[in-house]
Amino acid sequence: MTSRHYQLSPGTERAALQASTRTLAALKPNQVLIRVAAASLNYRDLLVRQMQSDNRASLTPLSDAAGTVVAVGSAVTQWREGDRVSPGFFADWVDGAFRPHHMASALGGGQTDGVLGEYILANETAVVAVPAHLSLAEAATLPCAGVTAWHALFERGNLQAGETVLVQGTGGVAMLALQLASAYGAKVIVTSSSxxxxxxxxxxxxxxxINYREHADWDRVALELTDGAGLDHILELGGPDTYTRSLNAIGYGGRIAQIGVLSGFDAAPHITPMQFKNASINGICVGSVAHYTRLNQFISQHQIHPVIDQTFAYEDAGVGYSALATAKHFGKLVISVN
Ligand SMILES: NC(=O)c1ccc[n+]([C@@H]2O[C@H](COP(=O)([O-])OP(=O)(O)OC[C@H]3O[C@@H](n4cnc5c(N)ncnc54)[C@H](OP(=O)(O)O)[C@@H]3O)[C@@H](O)[C@H]2O)c1
Structure with missing residues (x-):
């Protein structure tokens, strides 16, 4: 069986995104074949495209998709044809603690092909059911951005109703975090340039x-807004440009979820204030299939619909990448596949 897909081909400064066709591998006993309905873009996909230029021969990009099961392997017990499903970000991180070998199974990363194509194969344990109230396009926004926000706030952050949360910018992770945290009764501060x-x-x-262009000292404003207490939770998405201010704005006993690299890698802030505040930094690397399942339960319970800013036709996937790079979006950018 053949399937259209995109591939990032090395050779230029930013790997070129090329439309292609491939023959799918035979379905293994424990696998499902998914007809992809939609995929979504994450900031990470820009980084992958940059790094792919000197990586391997070619890579099918993107980690996030949702679609319909069209065939099941002989040993599959959880799924049947017609089920609406979405693969977890790490094919091998099903549950439990994160381990070194899980990293290589990140979809659409350096070593594992991703989801930007008509059909994908996945182990039955690596996919979750799509909530009934979501379209497949909405579900396709969740595997990276949604699971990251969930992992940061609930799995590691132990968010409580009434606590304060600050998210940076209005991209995918930030807006999903806003939706999850406010549905739980938390008080969310959003920063943006717009x-x-x-x-x-x-x-x-x-x-x-807080407009962080107007108020470069958004940490001071955040402290004022919380009557000097500081935040209970900060989703640190900016990296070097924001980290020191996040350390200023975090409250006593607060939790910084270290997630983003929007202004670059290797932030090197002075972390001493963390000890005098009894505050913590939780490093977050997306999440497991189990996290994704619990996120979907919460999303169903609260009838949350992720915010899609724009949807691009499959043929316009490259335009979607350009839109992501200009960062004018609010929430998520989606590519319609089938
Ligand atoms: N650790 C993990 O597992 C993990 C998982 C997912 C994402 N991430 C990282 O988290 C970050 C966000 O990812 P995403 O996919 O949600 O991104 P995105 O949708 O592309 O979000 C981009 C938005 O971030 C805001 N922004 C950009 N630079 C900023 C800065 N210096 N300070 C504050 N806000 C800034 C802007 O919002 P405004 O236009 O409103 O200003 C921009 O529109 C990225 O660095 C990504 O690599 C990490």
């Missing part, structure tokens, strides 16, 4: 907003 985006965030339930 007043228009902040107005949308307020409509979605943001408690307070």
């Amino acid at each position: 007043d228009e985006k902040l107005a949308r965030a307020r409509q979605m339930g943001a408690w307070q907003t």
Whole structure:
């Protein structure tokens, strides 16, 4: 069986995104064959495209998709044809603690082909059911951004109703975190470079907003907004440009979820204040299939619909990448596949 897919081919500064066709491997007994309906873009996909230029021969990009099961292997017990499913970000991190060997199974990364194609094969333990109230396009926004926000706030952050949370920017992780945390009764501060985006965030339930272009010292503003207490949780998405201010703005006993690299890698802030605040830093690397399942339970319970800014036709996947790079989006960018 053949399947259209995209591949990143090395050779230029940023690997070229090329449409291609491949013959699918035979379905193994423990695998399902998924007809992909939609895929979504993450900031990470820009980094992968950059790094792919000197990696391996070619790579099918993107980690996030949702679709319909069209065939099941002879040993599959959990799924049948017609089920709506979405693969976890790490094919091998099903449950339990994160281990070194899980990293290589990240979809659409250096070593494992991703989901930007018509059909994908996945182990039956590596996929989750799509919540009934979501479209497949909405479900395709969750495996990376949604699971990361969930892992940071609930699995590691132990978020409590009434606590304060700060998210940086209005991209995929930030807006999903806003939706999850405010549905749970937390008070969320959103920072953004755009007043228009902040107005949308307020409509979605943001408690307070700060324009970080207007207020470069957004940490001071955040402290004021919390009556000097500081935040209970900060999703650190910016990296070097934001980290020191996150350390200033975190409250006593607060938790920083170290997630992002929007302004680069290797932030080197002075972390001494963390000890005087009895605060913690939780490193977050997306999450497991079990995290994804629990995220979906929460999303179903609260009837949350992820925010899709724009949907691109399969043929316009490259335009979607360009839109991601310009960062004008609010929430998620989706590529319609089938
Ligand atoms: N550790 C993990 O497992 C993990 C998982 C997912 C994502 N990430 C990382 O988390 C970050 C966000 O990912 P994403 O996919 O949600 O990104 P995204 O959708 O591309 O979000 C981009 C938005 O971030 C905001 N932004 C950009 N630079 C900023 C800065 N210096 N300070 C504050 N906000 C800034 C901007 O929002 P405004 O336009 O509103 O200003 C921009 O529109 C990325 O660095 C990504 O690599 C890590």
